[in-house]
C-alpha cells in the first residue's frame with residue numbers, strides 16, 4: 001500500500017460571517033478576521049497552493065447529536081431567524097457566547113469541515129491536514145455553548161472516527177491556552193480517547209476557573225488515566241516550557257498509548273502576544289509541536305483551529321503548523337532552553353498524578369511528593385525568581401507595538417519559503433532501494449580533495465588511501481548540506497566512527513558553533529569535545545571501561561527490548577531534552593558496529609532529531625543492511641513515518657538509568673528537568 005501523501009487545507013469564508021452584533025468586552029476578540037487573515041497569511045507564504053484543497057460541508061444533525069443533546073441542537077437552530085434583541089437574550093444564557101443569525105450555519109460548517117478532514121486523512125487521500133474553522137469548539141458541552149464555542153468540533157470528530165472507522169485509540173492534543181473542559185467532560189469515562197490539555201490556570205484564578213482543570217483530574221471509571229491536565233500556574237510560559245511538557249508528559253504517554261489518529265485542538269492563544277494567554281511561546285514552537293505529533297499514528301494528524309486572538313501571532317503560528325505538516329524543515333528555536341520552576345512543578349505534579357495509570361511512569365520516584373498541595377500553595381506565595389525563571393523573557397505582553405515589531409523581525413529570520421527537504425546520497429549499491437523524487441544523487445569526492453580537507457585535522461589519515469576513500473561519500477554529502485543545497489543526507493561508510501569524527505571536525509571548521517553527534521554502537525574514535533563545539537551521545541550496549549560521561553560526551557548504555565520498541569522513553573526522557581538544550585547547528589547520526597538498537601529505534605531517533613538544527617542531519621551508516629538504510633532514508637525524507645512496531649514500556653532498570661542520567665546532567669542540560677526535588 002502506498003503511503004498517504006499531501007496536506008489538506010479546509011477553509012470556507014462563510015465561516016467569517018458569524019460575528020458579534022453588540023458590545024461585549026469579553027467576546028469582542030473572537031472576530032471574523034481571525035479566519036480571513038490567517039488564510040491570507042498562508043497565501044502570502046505560498047502555502048495554500050502547496051496544500052490539497054478540501055471543501056467544507058455542513059455537519060449533519062445526526063453528527064452533532066453524537067456529542068450534543070437534541071435540546072442544545074434545537075436552541076441553536078432556533079437562533080437563525082431571531083432579531084438582535086432575541087439573539088442577545090439567548091446568548092446571555094451562556095458563559096461567553098454570542099449568537100448571530102449565521103452562527104448556526106457557521107457552526108455546522110465548522111463541524112462538517114472537521115469531519116471532512118477526518119475523512120480525507122482516514123481514507124488516505126492525504127497524510128494530514130488543517131481545518132480553519134469558526135466558531136471554535138473545545139469549550140462547548142453536551143447541553144451548552146461556552147467560551148465562544150457552540151458545537152464541539154473536535155469531540156464530534158473523535159466520536160465520528162470511532163464510529164465510521166472503528167478506531168479504538170484516538171489522541172486529542174489541546175494546545176489552546178484555555179482548558180477544553182467540554183472535551184474533558186465528553187470523554188471523561190472513555191478510555192478510547194486520550195485527552196491532553198495544557199492551560200493557563202493560575203491556581204484556579206484564570207477562566208473557566210474550574211477545580212477539574214487541575215492536574216489531579218485524570219479521568220473517571222474506565223477512563224481513569226486518559227485525561228491529562230497540565231495547568232500553567234504562571235503567565236509568561238515559553239518555548240522551553242512547552243517543549244518540556246511534550247518531552248516529559250505528553251509524548252511518552254502518547255507513544256505508550258499508540259493512537260490510530262491524532263486530532264489537535266489547535267488554539268494559538270498559547271502563543272506570544274495573545275491577550276488571553278499572556279504567554280511567550282514564539283510561532284516556531286508550533287512547528288516543533290506539530291513535528292512531534294506527526295511521528296504518531298503513522299502520521300495521521302488532523303489540526304483543527306480553536307482560539308488565537310492576536311491576529312499577527314495567530315497567522316504566523318498557523319503558517320508554522322501548515323508548513324510543518326507539508327514536511328518542510330523545522331525552524332530552529334532560539335533563546336535559552338530551560339523550563340521555569342513553575343512549569344517544572346506542574347510537570348512533576350501531573351507525572352505523579354498519572355503514575356498509577358502508565359507503565360512508563362510506574363517506577364518514577366514520587367515519595368517526596370506527599371505534600372503536593374501544600375507545596376503548590378507555598379510556591380504560589382513565593383516569588384520564585386530562580387535562575388531558570390523566564391530568563392529569556394522575550395517581550396512585555398502589555399506592549400502590543402513591541403510584540404508586533406518582535407514578530408516582524410523574528411519571522412524575517414525564518415526562511416520563507418524554505419526549499420522542500422532534499423536528501424543527498426551516493427549512488428552506491430543499496431541506494432536504488434530508496435531513490436525517490438526527494439533523493440538527490442551526489443558524486444563521491446575525489447582523493448585529492450578529501451586529502452586537502454582532512455589533512456588539517458587528521459594528518460596521519462592522509463597516508464592511507466583506503467581510509468581516505470571511505471570518507472569520500474560522507475564528505476561529499478556533508479558538503480551539500482553545508483552549502484544548503486540539500487537538507488540532509490545519508491552515506492554508507494565502512495568506518496562510521498572515523499566518518500563521524502571527520503564530519504564533526506569538518507563542520508566545526510566550516511564555522512558551526514555546536515554540532516550534535518548521536519552515535520549508535522561501538523565508537524572506536526572519540527573526538528575531543530572540550531571546546532563545547534561538539535556534543536556526543538553514544539548509545540551502546542555495554543559500559544565502556546574507563547570512559548566516564550562528561551557534559552559534552554555522554555554514554556548511554558541501552559539495549560533495545562527484543563519484544564518491541566522501548567527506546568522512545570530514552571529518546572524523550574533524555575536524548576531530546578539534552579539535544580534541545582544544546583541547540584545544535586547540525587546533527588550527525590552514526591551507526592557503527594554492534595548496534596544495540598533495532599531499525600525502528602534508529603528510525604525514531606532520525607525522525608525526532610529532525611526537529612533540531614533546522615532539520616540539517618547527516619546519517620553515516622556502517623551496517624550494510626539494506627532495510628536499515630531504507631528506513632533511515634525514509635525517515636530523512638519525511639515522506640512517511642516509518643512503522644515503529646509495538647511500544648513497550650522500559651524496565652525498572654532502564655527507568656533508573658534514565659533517571660540517574662537526568663540527575664547527573666540536569667544542571668548542564670536544563671531541558672532534562674521534570675521534577676523540583678533535585679537540582680533546582
Ligand code: X5A
Nearest residue numbers: 096136147148207306307
Ligand atoms: C476557544 C477559546 C476562549 C474563551 C474565553 C472567555 N475560547 N473568557 O479560546
Ligand code: ZN
Nearest residue numbers: 176178267307
Ligand atoms: Zn482558547
